[in-house]
Structure formats: structure tokens, C-alpha cells
Amino acid sequence: MVDRTSGVPAYRQVADQLAAQISTGELAPGAPLPSERELVDLFGISRPMVREAVKLLRMRGLVDVEHGRGAFVRTPGQVVRLSRNRLTRAARSLNKGAFLGDADAAGFTPSVSVRVRVETADERVARLLEIEPGNEVLVRDRVMSANGLVVQLAVSRLPRDVTLGTALEEIETGPGGAYARLEQAGHVLVHFDETVSARMPSVEEQAQLQLPEAIPVIAVTRVAYTADRPVEMNDMVLAANRYELHYRLPAE
Template sequence: MSAESVRPMTPVDKASDRPAFKQIADDLRRQIDSGARSAGDRIPSETQLMATYVVARMTVRQALAVLKAEGLLVAEHGRGVFVRDRPVVRRVASDRFSRHHREQGQAAFIAEAEGVGAPSVDQLEVGYEKPTSEVRGCLRLAGRERVLARRRRYLLDGQPVELAASYVPAALAKGTAIEERHTGPGGLYARLEESGHVLGEFTEEVTARMPTPEERQRLLLPEGTPVLTVRRIAFDTRGVPVEMTDTIKAAPNYVLEYRFPAK
């Protein structure tokens, strides 16, 4: 059965207190959640939905707008409305920075994406700069100390899912592969440890918010889609902060999993 032949599981109840457009959105959402409509399937045209649910065009448009805002549907100009593909990265916080990943040549995002899709990086920028007051405070830098900043966008199967900006004190980055566009097997953390800064601890702060216009554009987010922000600081075994990263994650693409002992 083609996606466009799928019929609603519950007809619109004209006597219900729930608006018709929300009933239609509920029905289409159920179809997506159940797998009756899969990623990439084309949603029937407005005219077809009007006939299926026996409602006006504006009601159909309101229903589709709800699902677009939820990130379930995406409109492609000249082609129609489709079920959005949402590869999900399960980010296991207690494991993603484990040394065994670095020893196997895997940076954190590569370890996270294993088994989910093909990870890649684009829009990569590397250079020295004056740190903001926030970065300076997190890294405990003196007033004139500079940082090496690494900014990149992460893709999964070609779809943007995360923006990241990492900062390393200039004194630690100078003359190392951290200055290069490609830091080598194991990523930035492997290079820090090779230079004698063995990692001992990480701290993270996670928040949620709506994206800025630039973030929405770079992550190709549908209107109304939130992002997760994660600020991570890496400390060496002496308790000295050696790196800080701010990441902005497309919320529908991530499950954040935390494991810790019940002490």
C-alpha cells in the first residue's frame, strides 16, 4: 500500500471539543509513529486531505503546520510535504569520552554515531582568537591569553545534527596537531594526552532553548524545533581545565543517556 493510500484511523469528529485541525494532526502523527508513514514518504496533497477528512483547506493547512512545527514533516518547494527523516544519536555520557574510544582512533561524535549512520564534518574553521569572558572564566585564563578555536558542523547521513565550538588554551595547542584542520586518530583529546595532559574528568551543563535564526539555518531546522545546548569542560588529572566545548544539537536527533552509580 502506498503512503498516499493510507486512510485515517479516526475520522474527524465534528461534535468533539478538540478542533478538527488538531484531530487531523493527531491522526497523521499516529500514522508516522506507527510506521504507516515512513521517513521520506510524501503526505497526500491538501486537496486529497480535504477529501479524506471532509474539511476546508485552511483546516488541512493548520494540521500540517502543527506537524511541521513538531519537526515531523518538512515541505520541499515544488515537490510537496514529506515525513522528515530523523536519524537519532543515542549519546551515552558515561562512555562517549572513554579512553578506549581514543585508543581505537575514534573521536566522541564518531563513537556516538556508530551503528546509526555515516558521520561527517563540514564548515570547519580553526584559528587563534581572543576568548570571551565566559571562555576565559571556564578555562581559568589570564587576561591576555588567547585560545585556539575549532568550529565545525556535524552531519549524519548528510543531514546537519550538531554545531560545535571547542576552545583550547593557546599554550597547549601551539605546535601540536590541534592546530591542524584534521587532528588525527582519536581527535583533539588524544592529542592533548599525547602532549602530557592526561584527562581526568569532564563536567557538562545541558540546557534547552529555541535556536537563533543562524542556528536554525545551519541545522536546517523546521520552524518551532528546539535545540539542546551542552557546555563541556575537560580537566586533566591535576584538575586544570584544558579544553571547553559548546555544542548546539538538533533536539529531535538526540537521546541523552546518563549512567552513574547509586551512591
């Protein structure tokens, strides 16, 4: 029953009580919440207010609702740690690209679908690749899956003059991946810049990554540099409930 004198909205009281039961384990992961009609009777409030309470729990990521079945305490998924320092040449030469390498390490069956196209650089792309807006860039649009589940989206862009006449314009870049082809073409990589941010997914990303509610995405933009200039940028989008990023920094 809710306390009508406290000034706290009834639906918040219900949400808080259920949240407390979840955090104590009284409602364990996977366990069903009482049905909405049951909560109506239990707390003596109307169904719209019960639904408001459940919606709060959904937004906090505590509960998943299945139409026709019920509401269930969310079970935390397993997090994969991505070591970003794996981009180094030694590690690269061993495998066919960063993602397939991670697959070996984490023990899942990877698959990648690639689309290749040519675009003209917009303001942001031009700035990151240090070229003129409107210049041609090769775009490699990739959807990475693990065990059939989409887990990562990546779009990489390269100045067209770097890719012309190389396997980088093909679907299959060959052994060692895109970076190997770049170095083969004389573009020796010196360092990478990675910019990491987080945000809520767009509706398209949420659908593609099959994200539960209240799960943000990690957006990583990586730029690969030779001694002279940037030769590739890569926009990655990862489900934050499945990934964490790991960096090792020297104290120098």
C-alpha cells in the first residue's frame, strides 16, 4: 500500500519498493514481477499509475517487459573487454583484423557483412582526414556479428587517392585486414587516435544492435596516421552492455 500523505507520487513509491526488492535479491534476476492487475490490488492504485511505476523501472534498466508474458527482472549480460592496444603491428600481423582477433580471444563465432561505396567528404570527415570537403572518400560499412547476433557497427572512410587500385576497394581486403593493405601500399602507420564517447542509441541502432531499453552505446572514432597524414577514420558503435574498452598507457 502507498502512503498518501508523504507527498511522494504513488507510482514512484511503487517503483522504489519494487527496485528495493530487486536490489536485495528478493526479486532475483529473471523473476517475474507481479502482474499489473496484481499490483493494482497490492498497492491500491489505478492501472495507469502501476504502468507508470513499471515504466520507471524499465527506464532504469531494472526490468524487461514482454507483451503477453509479464515483466521480469533483467539478468545482467556478459561484458567483453576490448584491448585497444591490440592495434599494434605485431598483434595485427597475427590475425585478419581487430574484430576477428577479438573473436578468437573471446571464443565466439564471428561474421562480418561489408558494403563498399564512394562518398564525398562532409565537413567532419574532411576535418578528421585533413582533406577538402567534397573530396572523394572510400567508405567501408561493416556490420559485425557474433554467433549470429549483431554486436558492432563500423564505418571506415579513407581518402580515395589512398585506396585507388588496391584491395581496399574490394569487399575482401585479404590477410591482415585493411591496415595490412595500407602499409603494403606504402602508408606506414605511426599512431592511432581514438575518441570515445557515449550516448543513447538512435532508433535504428537500437533495432540493429537489438539493444534492451536503457542501454547506451559507446561510440569510438579512430583515426590512423602515417608520419605525414591521416589515412583512415573508423566510426564504431558498440552496445554498452556487452563491451568495455581497455587502454594501456605508459607513464613515460
